[in-house]
Amino acid sequence: xxxxxxxxxxxxxxxxxxxxxxxxxxxxxxxxxxxxxxxxxxxxxxxxxxxxxxxxxxxxxxxxxxxxxxxxxxxxxxxxxxxxxxxxxxxxxxxxxxxxxxxxxxxxxxxxxxxxxxxxxxxxxxxxxxxxxxxxxxxxxxxxxxxxxxxxxxxxxxxxxxxxxxxxxxxxxxxxxxxxxxxxxxxxxxxxxxxxxxxxxxxxxxxxxxxxxxxxxxxxxxxxxxxxxxxxxxxxxxxxxxxxxxxxxxxxxxxxxxxxxxxxxxxxxxxxxxxxxxxxxxxxxxxxxxxxxxxxxxxxxxxxxxxxxxxxxxxxxxxxxxxxxxxxxxxxxxxxxxxxxxxxxxxxxxxxxxxxxxxxxxxxxxxxxxxxxxxxxxxxxxxxxxxxxxxxxxxxxxxxxxxxxxxxxxxxxxxxxxxxxxxxxxxxxxxxxxxxxxxxxxxxxxxxxxxxxxxxxxxxxxxxxxxxxxxxxx
Numbered sequence: 001x002x003x004x005x006x007x008x009x010x011x012x013x014x015x016x017x018x019x020x021x022x023x024x025x026x027x028x029x030x031x032x033x034x035x036x037x038x039x040x041x042x043x044x045x046x047x048x049x050x051x052x053x054x055x056x057x058x059x060x061x062x063x064x065x066x067x068x069x070x071x072x073x074x075x076x077x078x079x080x081x082x083x084x085x086x087x088x089x090x091x092x093x094x095x096x097x098x099x100x101x102x103x104x105x106x107x108x109x110x111x112x113x114x115x116x117x118x119x120x121x122x123x124x125x126x127x128x129x130x131x132x133x134x135x136x137x138x139x140x141x142x143x144x145x146x147x148x149x150x151x152x153x154x155x156x157x158x159x160x161x162x163x164x165x166x167x168x169x170x171x172x173x174x175x176x177x178x179x180x181x182x183x184x185x186x187x188x189x190x191x192x193x194x195x196x197x198x199x200x201x202x203x204x205x206x207x208x209x210x211x212x213x214x215x216x217x218x219x220x221x222x223x224x225x226x227x228x229x230x231x232x233x234x235x236x237x238x239x240x241x242x243x244x245x246x247x248x249x250x251x252x253x254x255x256x257x258x259x260x261x262x263x264x265x266x267x268x269x270x271x272x273x274x275x276x277x278x279x280x281x282x283x284x285x286x287x288x289x290x291x292x293x294x295x296x297x298x299x300x301x302x303x304x305x306x307x308x309x310x311x312x313x314x315x316x317x318x319x320x321x322x323x324x325x326x327x328x329x330x331x332x333x334x335x336x337x338x339x340x341x342x343x344x345x346x347x348x349x350x351x352x353x354x355x356x357x358x359x360x361x362x363x364x365x366x367x368x369x370x371x372x373x374x375x376x377x378x379x380x381x382x383x384x385x386x387x388x389x390x391x392x393x394x395x396x397x398x399x400x401x402x403x404x405x406x407x408x409x410x411x412x413x414x415x416x417x418x419x420x421x422x423x424x425x426x427x428x429x430x431x432x433x434x435x436x437x438x439x440x441x442x443x444x445x446x447x448x449x450x451x452x453x454x455x456x457x458x459x460x461x462x463x464x465x466x467x468x469x470x471x472x473x474x
């Protein structure tokens with residue numbers, strides 16, 4: 001008995017000890033697991049916070065550009081005081097920057113890949129004071145005052161020496177004679193607002209130098225709503241049609257459109273469209289004027305009618321409706337075997353210097369170099385991707401109906417060019433007074449662009465595409 005008791009006691013003792021050991025082991029394992037979980041969570045949060053900080057740095061410009069990125073500095077330039085912005089494509093993941101030597105001539109789209117595979121909008125800005133600018137301001141007699149930055153006092157001209165270099169291929173060197181051959185017996189028409197007028201003005205300056213004076217002319221039909229540059233030797237025209245909202249509006253007068261309230265006839269486009277529908281190449285844009293106010297007045301009915309219905313509508317919703325009207329017209333009226341369609345993506349603004357790490361309250365005034373392209377995907381605070389998505393949706397919808405529209409993607413490459421705006425160096429309605437020039441935070445134009453400058457690159461992208469899609473003429 002005594003032995004049994006002793007054995008029982010020993011067994012009991014070992015059992016209790018075993019339970020205790022098991023208990024302590026479980027507690028230890030639990031504590032270790034909790035510790036690992038805490039470390040993992042902390043690490044995850046730290047990585048997430050770091051990612052957010054990096055993203056915020058990319059957006060605000062707190063990631064300082066490498067000094068070696070820019071070999072020289074750059075200035076500012078261009079037009080009307082309204083509001084706009086946006087970003088379209090993601091930048092390439094390639095980190096190696098391709099550059100030319102002074103003797104190389106970029107003539108082919110397909111250096112690294114076929115032209116159809118190359119994303120021309122993904123690249124970097126390279127300073128090139130050998131082959132750029134493609135023309136000088138004083139050499140273009142048609143340049144408009146709202147884009148004439150040198151004429152109105154800009155002293156730093158390096159903004160016109162930056163060349164866009166795609167990552168995966170080379171941008172074709174612009175050849176004015178070759179373009180005019182592509183346009184022989186054709187109409188190239190830009191339709192939209194003052195930003196599109198700047199691109200039109202750039203294209204005119206790019207081609208006019210190779211045309212003898214007696215064979216070039218400029219005319220302003222339809223009360224100036226249409227501006228026509230004609231190269232009579234080629235029977236070719238490069239035109240601009242003023243339609244800032246695409247559809248009809250109370251701002252359709254090309255000269256008298258400084259109104260306190262925007263009113264659009266969101267279902268009416270015929271008055272405009274009959275002027276451009278039969279063109280061979282159409283380049284549309286419409287963003288800037290939709291960004292000036294959160295609400296736009298929409299009119300059902302005519303401006304002359306007393307029975308019209310007016311309703312204030314959120315701008316994005318009205319924009320979507322206008323794009324629908326534009327799409328419906330194109331689907332029915334455009335000659336699909338003749339007309340090629342493009343829609344230029346949103347042109348960025350640079351109103352807030354804090355976006356790129358500058359002084360809060362400043363803007364593009366006295367900016368003399370681009371934002372570093374090392375900040376991949378940089379986007380300013382004024383850019384609204386929702387507008388881009390609406391355009392993309394409209395274009396995809398048109399494609400499903402058998403009509404192709406290509407996006408001319410100028411947004412991301414232009415995001416970096418805080419140096420390219422007119423700032424105070426321009427004349428819109430009249431030259432700025434000395435008092436206005438002394439207050440650049442209020443009067444600097446950080447919406448439009450000096451030419452020569454950024455719009456020339458937009459036209460180089462267009463030219464590259466025209467080379468691909470336009471068959472040689474016999």
